Amino acid sequence: MAGKTLYDKLWNAHLVTEREDGSALIYIDRQIIHEVTSPQAFEGLRMAGRKPWRINASVATIDHNVPTTPFKSAAEIEDETSRIQVQTLQDNTKEFGITEFGIGDVRQGIVHVMAPEQGAVVPGMTVVCGDSHTSTNGALACLAHGIGTSEVEHVLATQTLVAKKMKNMRVSVEGDLGPGVTAKDVVLHIIGVIGTAGGTGYALEFAGSAIRGLSMEGRMTICNMSIEAGARAGMVAVDDVTIDYVKGRPFAPKEADWDKAAAYWRTLVSDADAVFDEDITINAADIRPQVSWGTSPEMVISVDANLPDPATESDEVKRSGMLRAYEYMGLKPGMPVTDIKVDRVFIGSCTNSRIEDLRAAAEVAKGRHKADSVKQVLVVPGSGLVKQQAEKEGLDKIFVEAGFEWREPGCSMCLAMNPDRLEAGEHCASTSNRNFEGRQGNGGRTHLVSPAMAAAAAVAGHFVDIRELGQA
Amino acid sequence: MEKFVRHDGLVAPLDRANVDTDQIIPKQFLKSIKRTGFGPNLFDEWRYLDEGVPGQDNSKRPKNEGFVLNLPRYHGASILLTRRNFGCGSSREHAPWALMDFGFRAILAPSFADIFYNNCFKNGVLPIVLSEDNVEALFQAVEGKEGFRITIDLENQQVIPEAGEPLAFEIDEFRKHCLLNGLDEIGLTLNEADTIRAYEQRRAEREPWVFE
Ligand code: SF4
Numbered sequence: 001m002a003g004k005t006l007y008d009k010l011w012n013a014h015l016v017t018e019r020e021d022g023s024a025l026i027y028i029d030r031q032i033i034h035e036v037t038s039p040q041a042f043e044g045l046r047m048a049g050r051k052p053w054r055i056n057a058s059v060a061t062i063d064h065n066v067p068t069t070p071f072k073s074a075a076e077i078e079d080e081t082s083r084i085q086v087q088t089l090q091d092n093t094k095e096f097g098i099t100e101f102g103i104g105d106v107r108q109g110i111v112h113v114m115a116p117e118q119g120a121v122v123p124g125m126t127v128v129c130g131d132s133h134t135s136t137n138g139a140l141a142c143l144a145h146g147i148g149t150s151e152v153e154h155v156l157a158t159q160t161l162v163a164k165k166m167k168n169m170r171v172s173v174e175g176d177l178g179p180g181v182t183a184k185d186v187v188l189h190i191i192g193v194i195g196t197a198g199g200t201g202y203a204l205e206f207a208g209s210a211i212r213g214l215s216m217e218g219r220m221t222i223c224n225m226s227i228e229a230g231a232r233a234g235m236v237a238v239d240d241v242t243i244d245y246v247k248g249r250p251f252a253p254k255e256a257d258w259d260k261a262a263a264y265w266r267t268l269v270s271d272a273d274a275v276f277d278e279d280i281t282i283n284a285a286d287i288r289p290q291v292s293w294g295t296s297p298e299m300v301i302s303v304d305a306n307l308p309d310p311a312t313e314s315d316e317v318k319r320s321g322m323l324r325a326y327e328y329m330g331l332k333p334g335m336p337v338t339d340i341k342v343d344r345v346f347i348g349s350c351t352n353s354r355i356e357d358l359r360a361a362a363e364v365a366k367g368r369h370k371a372d373s374v375k376q377v378l379v380v381p382g383s384g385l386v387k388q389q390a391e392k393e394g395l396d397k398i399f400v401e402a403g404f405e406w407r408e409p410g411c412s413m414c415l416a417m418n419p420d421r422l423e424a425g426e427h428c429a430s431t432s433n434r435n436f437e438g439r440q441g442n443g444g445r446t447h448l449v450s451p452a453m454a455a456a457a458a459v460a461g462h463f464v465d466i467r468e469l470g471q472a
Numbered sequence: 473m474e475k476f477v478r479h480d481g482l483v484a485p486l487d488r489a490n491v492d493t494d495q496i497i498p499k500q501f502l503k504s505i506k507r508t509g510f511g512p513n514l515f516d517e518w519r520y521l522d523e524g525v526p527g528q529d530n531s532k533r534p535k536n537e538g539f540v541l542n543l544p545r546y547h548g549a550s551i552l553l554t555r556r557n558f559g560c561g562s563s564r565e566h567a568p569w570a571l572m573d574f575g576f577r578a579i580l581a582p583s584f585a586d587i588f589y590n591n592c593f594k595n596g597v598l599p600i601v602l603s604e605d606n607v608e609a610l611f612q613a614v615e616g617k618e619g620f621r622i623t624i625d626l627e628n629q630q631v632i633p634e635a636g637e638p639l640a641f642e643i644d645e646f647r648k649h650c651l652l653n654g655l656d657e658i659g660l661t662l663n664e665a666d667t668i669r670a671y672e673q674r675r676a677e678r679e680p681w682v683f684e
Pocket of ligand 1: 131133349351414432
């Protein structure tokens with residue numbers, strides 16, 4: 001019999017029951033809750049007179065809506081509807097007895113930054129959240145994926161999810177990454193190769209020596225964007241990097257439990273003879289720093305390339321998508337990526353707002369200054385703890401000296417639900433994960449890049465190949 | 473949840489691939505804490521010429537007359553015909569809420585994004601996967617004849633265009649059962665509460681830290 005994949009193992013360990021019709025109930029170990037996708041779920045519980053199944057399975061925080069300028073209470077949030085959601089989460093978590101890292105709590109932050117940071121997510125867990133980038137947590141060898149609000153309610157009420165087993169796909173990145181090539185470039189490159197629907201219906205495992213060589217933060221960046229490749233869940237097998245990362249975190253197992261846990265976690269790897277439905281290998285040396293040019297994450301190319309010509313695209317649906325994207329983005333086929341000027345820069349989001357990301361951006365910003373043509377450079381740490389650490393290292397000063405703005409943690413301009421947003425027609429070098437029309441503000445034009453590439457664009461006023469950037 | 477057994481309706485063609493949830497319902501409307509009222513802002517950035525904000529009187533806004541849902545011939549449509557990878561992007565259930573609130577009961581496409589597909593079933597909206605060729609043929613039929621209608625027979629898993637052959641579609645048994653009967657999934661799962669508790673006990677022996 002063939003061996004098991006990491007996903008098979010996680011699935012089997014959480015299978016509560018299989019029904020005759022092929023659906024299954026899987027047990028959910030951890031649910032992360034935020035203000036935007038939970039109000040209707042709590043309302044549903046209340047209306048049905050139900051209680052959460054296991055209160056300590058849930059952890060809540062606020063992120064999508066919060067201003068990134070300092071505020072001390074919900075009452076200080078100017079936007080009325082945002083204020084109501086933040087307030088509603090406070091009320092709901094209180095009513096149902098769920099832990100919330102709220103306003104003023106140093107642990108508050110973007111759900112997918114906060115959860116691993118707290119050790120609220122450890123290897124071998126099933127993790128859900130009403131947010132599609134929950135896949136981020138798969139970096140810890142978890143089965144982690146986004147769910148809708150009805151499912152948030154279902155998990156609250158039953159601690160399970162009705163699910164169907166996905167297929168297995170492995171993407172192995174083998175070899176050494178070139179200079180200036182980061183986890184973000186790797187995942188953008190992967191999406192460029194398999195497409196935004198390439199992973200639909202699959203659980204993705206990222207493997208290979210280049211992935212193993214990444215830090216936990218880098219692996220989270222990769223798993224984060226599984227959903228942009230169409231896959232609900234992405235994951236990386238356990239190794240020393242994983243175990244070292246978890247050790248000592250507030251929610252992590254302690255003392256006698258720790259050894260037992262670590263021993264079990266080490267089994268969370270795909271067996272050597274496991275069979276994947278799809279198995280893709282990418283040569284790390286082929287990956288160059290990436291920039292997205294269009295309105296879908298698969299519209300991405302290397303910084304040293306010229307924008308693609310729709311005329312050479314044979315798939316008609318794709319070609320019309322490209323033409324529409326060119327129109328929206330105000331760009332022309334054939335132009336060099338480095339000719340694209342940027343108006344604003346956003347460094348943050350659950351993809352790239354961890355300490356390592358801020359260090360990479362600071363390294364570029366150090367001793368340099370943003371170009372006059374760039375209106376704003378926002379640096380938004382992923383959590384209060386990331387912010388604290390960055391300030392300890394003096395990164396905030398580097399940013400401020402470079403003319404960047406140093407903000408409070410939250411989702412910010414990743415989706416522009418708070419006041420941080422693009423004006424129509426503006427181009428933004430952004431470390432976030434989605435370049436859809438209007439994502440960062442009505443009419444805004446997003447280019448997805450790594451933190452170092454974003455900082456370099458801020459300094460130059462247009463995209464630059466990070467590999468050609470000299471010393472400041 | 474509203475039952476779905478058989479539905480006959482006017483079809484609106486949305487000729488775009490990779491329609492994402494930001495397009496279906498832009499984020500400024502996610503701030504509501506209710507499940508209803510999203511219909512007027514469905515496809516907001518395409519339907520209107522100005523920028524939508526929550527709480528507006530949408531009837532007074534300038535319309536993008538060329539957008540398909542604004543064309544008089546598609547008024548009252550309840551079946552949306554579209555292209556591959558519909559509903560990609562975020563997990564927001566506001567997307568099916570908005571489609572439902574607008575009046576759509578079924579969506580026909582060559583493929584859907586996973587989370588969106590799943591969310592539809594929780595809200596009585598039926599997403600149906602048809603082959604690229606069949607979708608293309610339906611586009612031609614719908615655009616070729618004003619008032620083109622389709623009947624969807626969930627029981628027999630058939631899409632029946634007013635002209636042409638019926639098309640069979642696949643659907644998961646459990647989902648079909650829930651839709652046909654308008655069942656509350658949470659109630660169904662809670663019938664198995666003992667099984668869940670037994671599972672928890674086994675797990676707690678192996679991985680006690682998960683429950684601490
Ligand atoms: S940072 Fe962006 S992608 Fe991540 S959870 Fe927040 S809004 Fe979603």
